[in-house]
Amino acid sequence: MKTKSIFILIVVLSAIFFLFSCEQGITNDNTEYLNDLNGNLQFKSINTTDYEISGWYNDGWNTESHDIYMKYHNLFSIVNPYWYNLGTSTSSSIANGKIYERSYAFNNQEIIEIHNNGDLIIPAIGDVVQGQLNKILNSSRARKRLIDNLVNTAIVRNYDGWDLNFEKAHEKDKALFSAFVNQLGNTLQSKGKVLDVTIGAFNSTTSESYWIFDLDGLKTDAVRRIKIMAYDQHLGENPIPLDAVGDISWVRSVLNYVIHQRNVPSDKVILGIPNYGWSYTYNAVTSSWTIQFPFSTHTYYMSRPSFQTWWQDVYKENYAEWTDAGVSYAAFYNNAQSVQERLRLVTEFNLAGACFWVLGREDENIYTSAIPAELPGIR
Incomplete structure (x- = not known):
């Protein structure tokens, strides 16, 4: 009788876990999970592809x-x-x-x-x-x-x-x-x-x-x-x-x-x-480009006046030039x-x-x- 009771308890607990898993979207295959300090599981279902x-x-x-x-x-x-x-x-x-x-x-x-x-x-x-x-x-x-x-x-x-x-x-x-x-x-x-x-x-x-x-x-x-x-x-x-x-x-x-x-x-x-992207300014005295910002955003570039851009296939990046208040600028940037x-x-x-x-x-x-x-x- 004791063995039968244990068996019934196992079946009940298994059913509860199955229902909980379905509710939480848990899968047994390819599931990455983390435990917090309280033993709670944070599930993240990951497919192999x-x-x-x-x-x-x-x-x-x-x-x-x-x-x-x-x-x-x-x-x-x-x-x-x-x-x-x-x-x-x-x-x-x-x-x-x-x-x-x-x-x-x-x-x-x-x-x-x-x-x-x-x-x-x-x-x-x-x-x-x-x-x-x-x-x-x-x-x-x-x-x-x-x-x-x-x-x-x-x-x-x-x-x-x-x-x-x-x-x-x-x-x-x-x-x-x-x-x-x-x-x-x-x-x-x-x-x-x-x-x-x-x-x-x-x-x-x-x-x-x-x-x-x-x-x-x-x-x-x-x-x-x-x-x-x-x-x-x-x-x-x-x-x-x-x-x-x-x-x-x-x-x-x-x-x-x-x-x-x-x-x-x-x-x-x-x-x-x-x-x-990286932005540069042109120095007319030295006829050279100098780094202005080693970090400029895409939205920044899209708001530049007289902005012209060309795809550089060898780099797989964009090159751009523009002028603002008489100063020439250039950039390599990503989109x-x-x-x-x-x-x-x-x-x-x-x-x-x-x-x-x-x-x-x-x-x-x-x-x-x-x-x-x-x-x-x-x-």
């Missing part, structure tokens, strides 16, 4: 980034608000493991709306000054504090994980960074969270050596995705040439290096795609056409998906035509 589409929020644009996400949320699976940096509100250069939440950008209602759409919110955290992260990595106390702060903040704020975006670290501490990433990623996983790491774009052992990122160290299961910022190709050059934001052949060489030479699994890689060319690399290299810098003020044809045309497997 799906690609992840994500985007960073510009912290200084109020709700513009989120508004774009909400308008096209059916295309997205993840958003990355840039709400955090190392340091404190009074000392952004401090390197003791504390993190600063940008109160002017943080928005709890946005978190709720993102989760209500069935999407993940994985905020980005960056460093502020050169060598700041290195000081933390070389202090066991600061390193532990940073891990604790990131894990606790993810739990309290109900984030699904973190996106590390450390671009100012010196390359000498590659091993320490890899160890830190492993420890942080494993700790987050134990709490039902994930870790993504955003890296610079490099296409050789030499260019890789300039960064703190060691691809061998980032292949670990502690890292969910490696996101490559495949743009700002000439950043750091002096002088910066009038050239593409990210020449398509250069982007291809980066993917070839990372995937085929360094053997990073392609389904672990997210391609960072620019939807903005739906250039984005679509880069989305083709996602399928060609069998990547996990794409992430845009930045949501807001872009060419919205990216969402109405480019993404549906190139990545039909999205959700």
Whole structure:
């Protein structure tokens, strides 16, 4: 009789779980899920042919980034608000493991709306000054504090994980960074969270050596995705040439290096795609172009007077010229056409998906035509 009662109880519990699963839209196949601290499941149904589409929020644009996400949320699976940096509100250069939440950008209602759409919110955290992260990595106390702060903040704020975006670290501490990433990623996983790491774009052992990122160290299961910022190709050059934001052949060489030479699994890689441009002014005295803005939006270009633009097929980017108050300007910029060319690399290299810098003020044809045309497997 006792055995029969146990059997009946199992059947009843199985039926309840089945009904709950149907109500929540849960599937047993190809379902990615996360647990929060209370053991609650946040379900995200992923088909094997799906690609992840994500985007960073510009912290200084109020709700513009989120508004774009909400308008096209059916295309997205993840958003990355840039709400955090190392340091404190009074000392952004401090390197003791504390993190600063940008109160002017943080928005709890946005978190709720993102989760209500069935999407993940994985905020980005960056460093502020050169060598700041290195000081933390070389202090066991600061390193532990940073891990604790990131894990606790993810739990309290109900984030699904973190996106590390450390671009100012010196390359000498590659091993320490890899160890830190492993420890942080494993700790987050134990709490039902994930870790993504955003890296610079490099296409050789030499260019890789300039960064703190060691691809061998980032292949670990502690890292969910490696996101490559495949743009700002000439950043750091002096002088910066009038050239593409990210020449398509250069982007291809980066993917070839990372995937085929360094053997990073392609389904672990997210391609960072620019939807903005670089603007230049003409100096009549030196007969040369000088960088004006290393970041200008599509809406900015569309509002320029006497704006003329030409598609540059060799770069798969747009070139433009205009004059304003007697000053000559030029730009290389991205729109739906250039984005679509880069989305083709996602399928060609069998990547996990794409992430845009930045949501807001872009060419919205990216969402109405480019993404549906190139990545039909999205959700």
